[in-house]
Amino acid sequence: MKKYTDTGKKDTRSGFGDGLTELGKTNKNVVAMCADLTGSLKMDDFKENHPERFFQVGIAEANMIGMAAGMTIGGKIPFTGTFANFSTGRVYDQIRQSVAYSGKNVKICASHAGVTLGEDGATHQILEDIGLMKMLPGMTVINTCDYNQTKAATIAIAKHDGPVYLRFGRPKVANFTPDNQDFKIGKAVHLQEGTDVSIVATGHLVWEALLAAETLNEQGIKAEVLNIHTIKPLDNKAILDSVKKTRCVVTAEEHNYLGGLGESVSRVLAENTPTPQEFVATNDTFGESGTPEQLMEKYGLNADAIVKAALKVIARK
Amino acid sequence: MADLQQLEALVSQVRRDILRQVHKVNSGHPGGSLGCTEFFVALYKVLMDRKDGFSMDGKGEDLFFLSNGHISPVFYSVLARSGYFPVEELNTFRLLNSRLQGHPTTHEGLPGVRIASGSLGQGISVSIGAAQAKKLNNDDHLIYTLCGDGELQEGQNWEAIMYAAGNKVDNLIVTIDLNGQQIDGSTDNVLPMGNIKAKFEAFGWDVMEIEAGNNLEAVIDGMKTAKTKTGNGKPVCVLLHTIMGHGVDFMMHTHAWHGKAPNDEQLAVGLAQNPETLGDY
Known part of the structure; x- marks a missing residue:
């Protein structure tokens, strides 16, 4: 890992x-x-x-x-x-x-x-x-x-x-990607290799996805992690190549599940290879006041939420 | 510059183009188009310093932005008759696969159009941006903009009007087509806007009026005066008093022809009042 x-x-x-x-x-x-x-x-x-x-x-x-x-x-x-x-x-x-x-x-x-x-x-x-x-x-x-x-x-x-x-x-x-990286619009960044579940994350949820992958690894589950910085145009190939191995996917984003990255991924999968998917995203709701950590916890937007979603989607395979 | 007689001939021909465009597809906006015909002819044939051909960046030439995009028939006619695209293409107005969309757009690549417009209230902001870019490029050419009067009900205009004065955007001439009409009736009945001149002046603009907005000579003279007011630290506003539907007697002084095409008989009457001068397309 x-x-x-x-x-x-x-x-x-x-x-x-x-x-x-x-x-x-x-x-x-x-x-x-x-x-x-x-x-x-x-x-x-x-x-x-x-x-x-x-x-x-x-x-x-x-x-x-x-x-x-x-x-x-x-x-x-x-x-x-x-x-x-x-x-x-x-x-x-x-x-x-x-x-x-x-x-x-x-x-x-x-x-x-x-x-x-x-x-x-x-x-x-x-x-x-x-x-x-x-x-x-x-x-x-x-x-x-x-x-x-x-x-x-x-x-x-x-x-x-x-x-x-x-x-x-x-x-x-957390600041964890390379300094002076070559940013390629529309190109997913492959962060972890895995065979059991694909975690496809964007924005602040990418670091949480890496933490989730570590927790899953401790349980013997190999999670593949993709950083999708470009939601449009979406790197369809990277997503399809990943689910070919894992046959299930968790999408993670700080956004409503309606209209977000998750839906874009769903469309690609539905058109190519229908695959079980869980959405780590807000559930058609507005936010509220609180600290960022409290809000990520309350709205299910952290590593714990990704781990739970991963276990759930693996069971659906 | 062409002489006045030639320009008057063009005005008549443009009015025919407007009527024929909207009649053919039984849709479009003849009223405001007819009312602004003299303005467009004056702008493109006398006032603007334009280059041959068309480049999107418009460096080294005056630029025009149409904010009230629904008066596309007059815009298309004058663009075509100024050499931006073949006059015959007016035949495709509002048809499927045409570059002459219902409202002007850059999307289909029509030469002469630099921004999409139709959803109202956005043209002054775009013009300010283009004007600021000219200053950054040390390009001393001007930006001309046309807005409807009813369009001023959109709030974005007032953001832009405040910005332009506060930032001394003085390479900009915004003309307001003051015809007093909008879709649902007179502007005074739909949403009274009070004293538009006083409003622009209160925001810090240099404001002038052209009372006879359908007299070609008066429009040319007035816009030449407006040009002399640029470069003095204030954006320039021209209140152009026009008559909606001007040149076709039954379309004048009413909002009824804002967005309605004439039938066959009405077209014949309208064309009879505007003789063919330069050849119909």
Whole structure:
């Protein structure tokens, strides 16, 4: 079993901020826009170093998305920054018409996704954003798992021509993927080899999946773990190759089971090789106030929940 | 610049194009299109500094964004008659597999269109972004935008209007088609917007009016004046007073023809009032 080490807890949003700082130095067409959350999105460095390329739009997300679409027409690569809720649900029609349907090269970068936003509660904890974004034709949807991967993804999406939704979060979490990794959009990362169950995870649930795999290993169960950072386009082959060996799957995400990664995986399996699946996800509910750990526990989004789901799905084979 | 007589001839021809497009498919929006015909002709034939051909990034030329996308018939006609695509393609308006979708889009690759519009209220934001990109590129060309007046009921406009003034986006001329009509009736009856001029001024815009928005000469002169107001630290707003349905007597002064096509007899009457000048497609 491969060993993964947490090199020190860091927030994924800082990975975004540091990636953006890097882009500021290397790509003069990158512009950053923020709706009054510069500090929360860790965009201060970019703002300080490239004031002419930083656009503070105020609490006006609809205008920000429209402006971003317009910026691309002059060859700019806009990165918009606000919370996931205000990056998606609040501006869905603006994204749909001015960005996705218009085929504009806008990078919608969204922090504070999911329940791990914590104490602010359900108004700010969007659990529907992956679904909203993946339904838009032409939209690439990425949900990164740790600081290093978020930084690498931020840099990688600047080279991708087309609209991208990049989802990350607020809390400090394990940082375990390689520094300066080569981030390949649409390519699953194979973290553990296994033959008994496939755990297909995204975002903050990837580390939990690794912890779950260790627990399962102690019980003699070999779990395969895939890090699906790109939900759309989905790496169908990686998923199908894995379930060919394991013949059952657990999907894990900090999102509603309706519209999330789990449903995308279900479709691939249904079309190719119907396979028992359990969903570690929120159960069509809103979140609430609490610490991230409390909320992950209450809403069944941690390693324990993945272990239980794995045992259940193995029994269904 | 073409002389006024030639431009008037084009106005008549564009009105025919509008009527024939919507009649053929028995759908589309003739009212606002007819009301803005002089504006489009003035913009594309006199005011805008345009390059030959079409490139999406539009560097080194003036750009136009249509926010009220439903008046696509006038947009398509003027684009075609400005050389962006064959005039015959107007025959495909709203048909399956056409580049001339009901509302304008970049999705089918129609030259001359740089953003999809139709869902209202998004054009000023897009224009501000394009205007800011021009400044970053040290490109001193202008951004022109057209919005409907009813469209100003969408809240996003006011986010954009606040931003543009607060950030001195002064390479932008937003024209409001002030025809006082929307689908359900007059704008005053549907949702009164009060004094639009005072509102734009309160937000910090340089506002001017063109009272005779269906007089070609007045529109050209007015828009030339608007152009002189750019570059002075304020975005420019032009309140263009038009008559919905202008040029076809039974379509004028009513919201009834906002989104309704004429039947065969009505088309004949409308075409008789707008002689063929440059050849029907």
